[in-house]
Amino acid sequence: MRSAWVLAFVLGCSSEAASPAAPRVTRAPGCDACHAKQTAEWRASLHHAAFEDEDFRASLAVEQDRAFCVSCHAPTDPADGVGCLDCHRVPASHAARGSGHVATVACAGCHDFTFPRSREKMQKTAEEHAASPFSDVPCASCHMPDKSHAIALGSRDLDAIARALDVRATRTSPTSVVVTLRALGVGHDLPTGDLFRRLRVWVWAEGARGEVLADEERMLGRTFVDEHGARKQADDLRVPASGLRAVEIDLGDKARGRRVEVRVYYERVAEARGPFESVFASDVVARASVEGGEP
Numbered sequence: 001m002r003s004a005w006v007l008a009f010v011l012g013c014s015s016e017a018a019s020p021a022a023p024r025v026t027r028a029p030g031c032d033a034c035h036a037k038q039t040a041e042w043r044a045s046l047h048h049a050a051f052e053d054e055d056f057r058a059s060l061a062v063e064q065d066r067a068f069c070v071s072c073h074a075p076t077d078p079a080d081g082v083g084c085l086d087c088h089r090v091p092a093s094h095a096a097r098g099s100g101h102v103a104t105v106a107c108a109g110c111h112d113f114t115f116p117r118s119r120e121k122m123q124k125t126a127e128e129h130a131a132s133p134f135s136d137v138p139c140a141s142c143h144m145p146d147k148s149h150a151i152a153l154g155s156r157d158l159d160a161i162a163r164a165l166d167v168r169a170t171r172t173s174p175t176s177v178v179v180t181l182r183a184l185g186v187g188h189d190l191p192t193g194d195l196f197r198r199l200r201v202w203v204w205a206e207g208a209r210g211e212v213l214a215d216e217e218r219m220l221g222r223t224f225v226d227e228h229g230a231r232k233q234a235d236d237l238r239v240p241a242s243g244l245r246a247v248e249i250d251l252g253d254k255a256r257g258r259r260v261e262v263r264v265y266y267e268r269v270a271e272a273r274g275p276f277e278s279v280f281a282s283d284v285v286a287r288a289s290v291e292g293g294e295p
Helices: 036-043 054-060 066-073 125-130 139-143 158-163
Strands: 112-114 121-124 165-171 176-183 197-206 212-220 222-227 230-236 244-250 259-273 276-290
Touching: 054 066, 054 259, 112 125, 121 125, 158 165, 158 276, 165 259, 165 276, 176 197, 176 259, 176 276, 212 244
Parallel strands: none
Antiparallel strands: 112 121, 165 176, 176 244, 197 212, 197 259, 222 230, 259 276
């Protein structure tokens, strides 16, 4: 579909990473004695599952730079994934019950970084946030409501992604439509994070029996090319933070007088090689339609 999607970053690693994971012994290093609620939330979170997540393991199994990936997905211990001490720095005095304070490190360490041996950003969520209308709103305000360590809003929360998107379709001619995607109250581009996430916009003209008469699709994500052995961003078509992205599509003469349907899919891409792609997930997060125009 798009040869510009050069996803070689997820290709190549040792057989060790592909072997079945050992039985997990989950732990929080003494934190649960005083923070039982937070520990229980964390144990059910994507942070805790960061190393054992099936999609991550599939990518890691063929990854050349395993240590680079593990440094964020399991900084201290694979059994913890992203554990308590990976986000919190605990002073020695905190060992005594009720004494001292826990300092929290910034989210950017694992959500805004460059490719290995490169200046090009692989993820740039913190940079997007700083440039957004919500730059003065801490990440935790949205992603940790009521200080919950479940990190409920994230890349697997389809309801949250759907709520964050307003999608409209408007005819611009008897054969063309403009699909406008607007991010609602989002402090970063949509989708953010992993460069393999994208929105797929599928538009089709519908016949009297519901059949597809003509269709087109557009991919809204980041694309990269290799330049002198380094990764370089070629384009970024994501929906900007609390902004909009307009996509114009001409379906040709078969769309004249016909109803046009729109579906927006949120996709997590597994890999792409030339015209071939595979995805971990492709889910509808928005719909729109526009009635037939003049024949």
